[in-house]
Amino acid sequence: MSSTTWKEALASHMAADLAEEIDIFETQIHLRKQGKIEEKLFAETRLRRGAYGQRYDNGQRYDGAKTQQLRYPDVPTKGPDTAWDAPGMMRIKIPFGGLNTEQMAVLADLAEEYSDEILHITTRQDIQLHYVHIDDTPDLMRRLAAVGITTREACGNSVRNITACPLSGVCHTELFDVTPYAQATMRFLLGHEDCQDFGRKFKIAFSGCRHEACGLANMHDMGAVAAVRQTDGTQQRGFELYVGGGLGAVPHQAQLFSEFLPEEELLPTAQAIARVFARLGEKRNRNRARIKFLIAKLGIEEFRRLVEEERKILPHDPRWTAYLSDLHAYDEEALKAPQPLANGAADDAFTTWKRTNVYAQRQAGYSVATIALPLGDLTSRQMRDLIAICKQYVCDTVRTTVEQNIVLRWVSDADLPQLFADLQAAGLDQPGAGTLVDITSCPGTDTCKLGIASSRGLAAELRKRIALKGVELDEAIEGLRIKISGCFNSCGQHHAADIGFYGNSRKINGITVPHFQVVLGGQWRENAGSFGLAMGAVPSKNIPEVVERLSQRYIEEREQNESFQSYIQRMGKRDIKAMLDDLTLVPPFEENSWYYQDWGDTRTFTIDDLGKGECAGEVVSATVMEIAAAEREVFEAQVKLEEGDIDGAVQIAYRAIVRSARALVREQFYDVPDSADSVVSEFRTRFFDSELFSLQFANYFFTAHQEGTHGLDATAAHRRIEEAQLFIEGAYTCYDKIAAELA
Amino acid sequence: MEELQRINIKVYLQDPQSLSSEEVFRVFNEWIVDNTDEVLVDVADYDHVGNGPLTLLIGHEANYSLDSDLGEMGLLYTRKQPQGGELSERLAGALRAALRACHRLETAAELAGKVAFRGGDLKITANDRLRAPNTEDGERALREALDPVLTALFCSASYAVERDTSSGERLSLRVRAEGDFTPETLLANLAN
Numbered sequence: 001m002s003s004t005t006w007k008e009a010l011a012s013h014m015a016a017d018l019a020e021e022i023d024i025f026e027t028q029i030h031l032r033k034q035g036k037i038e039e040k041l042f043a044e045t046r047l048r049r050g051a052y053g054q055r056y057d058n059g060q061r062y063d064g065a066k067t068q069q070l071r072y073p074d075v076p077t078k079g080p081d082t083a084w085d086a087p088g089m090m091r092i093k094i095p096f097g098g099l100n101t102e103q104m105a106v107l108a109d110l111a112e113e114y115s116d117e118i119l120h121i122t123t124r125q126d127i128q129l130h131y132v133h134i135d136d137t138p139d140l141m142r143r144l145a146a147v148g149i150t151t152r153e154a155c156g157n158s159v160r161n162i163t164a165c166p167l168s169g170v171c172h173t174e175l176f177d178v179t180p181y182a183q184a185t186m187r188f189l190l191g192h193e194d195c196q197d198f199g200r201k202f203k204i205a206f207s208g209c210r211h212e213a214c215g216l217a218n219m220h221d222m223g224a225v226a227a228v229r230q231t232d233g234t235q236q237r238g239f240e241l242y243v244g245g246g247l248g249a250v251p252h253q254a255q256l257f258s259e260f261l262p263e264e265e266l267l268p269t270a271q272a273i274a275r276v277f278a279r280l281g282e283k284r285n286r287n288r289a290r291i292k293f294l295i296a297k298l299g300i301e302e303f304r305r306l307v308e309e310e311r312k313i314l315p316h317d318p319r320w321t322a323y324l325s326d327l328h329a330y331d332e333e334a335l336k337a338p339q340p341l342a343n344g345a346a347d348d349a350f351t352t353w354k355r356t357n358v359y360a361q362r363q364a365g366y367s368v369a370t371i372a373l374p375l376g377d378l379t380s381r382q383m384r385d386l387i388a389i390c391k392q393y394v395c396d397t398v399r400t401t402v403e404q405n406i407v408l409r410w411v412s413d414a415d416l417p418q419l420f421a422d423l424q425a426a427g428l429d430q431p432g433a434g435t436l437v438d439i440t441s442c443p444g445t446d447t448c449k450l451g452i453a454s455s456r457g458l459a460a461e462l463r464k465r466i467a468l469k470g471v472e473l474d475e476a477i478e479g480l481r482i483k484i485s486g487c488f489n490s491c492g493q494h495h496a497a498d499i500g501f502y503g504n505s506r507k508i509n510g511i512t513v514p515h516f517q518v519v520l521g522g523q524w525r526e527n528a529g530s531f532g533l534a535m536g537a538v539p540s541k542n543i544p545e546v547v548e549r550l551s552q553r554y555i556e557e558r559e560q561n562e563s564f565q566s567y568i569q570r571m572g573k574r575d576i577k578a579m580l581d582d583l584t585l586v587p588p589f590e591e592n593s594w595y596y597q598d599w600g601d602t603r604t605f606t607i608d609d610l611g612k613g614e615c616a617g618e619v620v621s622a623t624v625m626e627i628a629a630a631e632r633e634v635f636e637a638q639v640k641l642e643e644g645d646i647d648g649a650v651q652i653a654y655r656a657i658v659r660s661a662r663a664l665v666r667e668q669f670y671d672v673p674d675s676a677d678s679v680v681s682e683f684r685t686r687f688f689d690s691e692l693f694s695l696q697f698a699n700y701f702f703t704a705h706q707e708g709t710h711g712l713d714a715t716a717a718h719r720r721i722e723e724a725q726l727f728i729e730g731a732y733t734c735y736d737k738i739a740a741e742l743a
Numbered sequence: 744m745e746e747l748q749r750i751n752i753k754v755y756l757q758d759p760q761s762l763s764s765e766e767v768f769r770v771f772n773e774w775i776v777d778n779t780d781e782v783l784v785d786v787a788d789y790d791h792v793g794n795g796p797l798t799l800l801i802g803h804e805a806n807y808s809l810d811s812d813l814g815e816m817g818l819l820y821t822r823k824q825p826q827g828g829e830l831s832e833r834l835a836g837a838l839r840a841a842l843r844a845c846h847r848l849e850t851a852a853e854l855a856g857k858v859a860f861r862g863g864d865l866k867i868t869a870n871d872r873l874r875a876p877n878t879e880d881g882e883r884a885l886r887e888a889l890d891p892v893l894t895a896l897f898c899s900a901s902y903a904v905e906r907d908t909s910s911g912e913r914l915s916l917r918v919r920a921e922g923d924f925t926p927e928t929l930l931a932n933l934a935n
Binding site for chain 1: 749765768769772784785787788789790791792793794795796799801803806808812813823870871872873910911913
């Protein structure tokens, strides 16, 4: 019987850099447990590895009457306000939503062994597993790494998952397939040095055309919309590039950065933008730290000028264009030949499903089938069933969508009835994809520390009620989108919905009542072309009536072909508010306590268990992160020495000194080369000669550099490790001095 | 196999309709308040997935769920944190915890005695593909530790064991004993 570890079992299956990163993270967990890494630093470290705290992680939970302490066995915490042993969320980046069956199988395995047998698709095409214990995260990451998936920078102040239209490559309106560009951007920016010092997260999306919703480019920090132009008689690919979009509490429409950015300029421009954001973006006030605030402050012209200046001085990187010679690597092939759907009697269920869930591809004879997932959830068993379905009908791949669904592409039309039957057997046959019933919701109070009201509870209730109406839904409202966020931070993308809601609360006679703010008239199409208007807060329990009333009035009162957005604008805020006025009333608790509970919860409502959000991460400078990484290397050197590997220990200790020295040098000379000689030279000039750094500790560096890393005995190796630790102490002190001067 | 720590136990309901997600949600919330034996953290509602962990009580040491996987309703106990002792002791520990939870549901005042479990019908899953592969060898190794526990559990009544050999499945054994057993009886048997 096997008793090996996942680390051993998968050693030859993981990319070396991913494997090393995970080992490092595992060491950091051990160090944190020993109290050798401070809380704030570890919080940002784990967030950048995708490990996120959940709502009750502060060690307390409201039980319906009072907030009680949860008695975790260990006192220490795993980050600010977060208990060590509280099971948390693992966000797994799925670039452009693309998954193959091998990856799907591993995800199903992980959901069973480390989570709760549920896989959750997010509004940014990630997959989240909940209730994962931090001690399990290194093995979870290894198993993902073995199939080419990383959780790195899934959270924290970093470049998050890069999204793209799930129809890329098969869409009728796209100019070209953006998949390889999304993938190349993800690879290039992942762990990139220039993306490690942001004050907040940075989100990128790709879209194949301007007019559909697809990539939602207008609500991203950086949105790239496919564009082409004729140059010297040949067609040149590029992007219409937008920057500074974002939802959050204050939504910003993205601004046009470039009407046409040639494809070869995509990656260097993204890098230059990252540098400007890292250098000038707000770091202290996290509420104003997204790039949209920087651009609003500078103005788009000045921001563009700064980025263009930065672009000019970027050291050349062959990766900027290397991928362009291999753009077809991500082309997907069909498993079967294109065959038309046979004419004949089809049952009602199939007809209904086909009408809403099937999209005819640009390639004749093929379709995209959408698997509509209630609340974005599917079980591990359904994932396994889906793997079998994939192998039966398509060539091994699926894509997740920002509407929290999964699409199967390249289904031969003739297979659609049997595919539907197989999806039925797996419980994956929900109709109504992309319609009123296909409601998007963030996790809300279920698991998020910031959630105020139960967005998932409300979504489930609305879904149940709308689904009951089924085919009776009027055509005018069927295509409307409902999107729900648990708070004003917009993770449910409520601003971009026809009918959006975000959670808040109101005190009624001293008792807190869950409410949702009604936001109407946002535009999903045109890459989230416009945002909705807030109309007022309504008690959570009256929201289904809001949807009923609004949709009924729209059906009755709309003018010919009038869109919902136009109808809302024509009606105006005053009339809409009047329409909903009676629904804002809440009976006293003694009369009807039902209003004082949230959807899907039997406890009396409270906001007492609100916590500090983790989406903003902890602002820890890139320099401090690097010095901390060097410190962890010193720990590794000690372990090597204990194992008797003297040369290995000395090499790691030396590497740690160089790493921390380079981190300091970068404070003054950002593009310092990697070579140790360069670091020594620059460090000597900038920190030793200027006496900014302890001269004694600096000499440890120079001596180590001169003596090299071979031929030391155990005593000398031990001393070298001690010196490395002292050098790192000096680096921390020096950085504090620099930071204080800057402040 | 001896290192196996993650053990799942599922006990099936006599009447699948006897317990709703909403009722369990309420009861699980009360367990968080009343519980003194282990750290219980939160309750999650997954009723919308159809078949699966419909209502889930998340704990530090273990999770409990009203589970309808494959359309069979029951209580699923998922042990997460390591237990001491040999594997047979850990299997017995997981069984005890699962059966205690069943008994607690059966005797919960708010459920008015309408809930009953088929104690003689269990699914035991080694929730660790690395240490317990779903193979004949894996089954043999697990049975070595499990059989003495089952003999004690069913008081030497005969039982049949069937392994789920479906692709991708964990090592899962469905155990069906001859005769009727309530969780209370089984707990008493394990205590002897």
